[in-house]
Amino acid sequence: MPTRSKPLTALSTDPTGRTLGLSLPPGSLVTETNDGLWREPLLWVADGTAAPGTWAQYLPARDAAGLQPVLLQDEPRIEEWWDGELDPGMMSDPGDHRAEEVLKTFWESAVSDTSEDEEDEGETIAPFTGRWPGLASPERAVADPDTTAADVADALIKHSLDSPRLALVPVGRAADLPAAIGWSGPVNYESDVARLCAVLRSWEDRFGIQVVALSYARLDLSVAAPPQTLDEALAVAAEHFAFCPDNIWQGYETIRLYAEEALVGNTHWTFWWD
Structure with missing residues (x-):
């Protein structure tokens, strides 16, 4: 055993x-x-x-x-x-996957689905284009991860x-x-949830999530190092769109609105899959 x-x-x-x-x-x-x-x-x-x-x-x-x-x-x-x-x-094993490769694949799929279903694809993913924008920069923790x-x-x-x-x-x-x-x-x-866990590992390292x-069908995370500005939040929102498009499609409709209302300074991230 x-x-x-x-x-x-x-x-x-x-x-x-x-x-x-x-x-x-x-x-x-x-x-x-x-x-x-x-x-x-x-x-x-x-x-x-x-x-x-x-x-x-x-x-x-x-x-x-x-x-x-x-x-x-x-x-x-x-x-x-x-x-x-x-x-x-x-x-599989989360260690077998690279977070950026997983997110890039998810991003391309989500953008493709958006372009098929939405007339305003550009507005949904603005300020990004269909090209994967890359990982967001790490943030400095504002609180102890366990306390958060x-x-x-x-x-x-x-x-x-x-x-x-x-x-x-x-x-x-x-x-x-x-x-x-x-x-x-x-x-x-x-x-294969291990692919999502590879992303969670990266978020654990960059944003202090637990x-x-x-x-x-819902996942709740604590975030000890959330983005503090809109620009920082937009970069994170792109990752969230790749990780769980329903957060935008069935909630905020655009990545920009999601970044503004759900991510700036927020120590709690929620994901829900339809």
């Missing part, structure tokens, strides 16, 4: 995690069982709804046992979607997510978490 699953294996006989230096509430292990065979545990999920402060409370689990906290949101039509919907065997993540988690619990559950995932870095559990939220856009919450 891979080393990364050992902390979760320990929880099967020690539900409170005391041997790992933890004090967990009632919860359960989720294993990959989509082919009818038992697989290694993928994550631990609390039974109860997360309260403000929960994410920060269990952040020490990352250092103590290599377990990364994340909020999971129930869906009205697919309750506990993580039970039976996860398939890490379908994912805890604040974003609390805001989601209070104002956005109806019944989030705390989960703990054995993964080395937060950027790899979606692929590590085999999350399939963007399946209609990209089935994966804070996952829903059935």
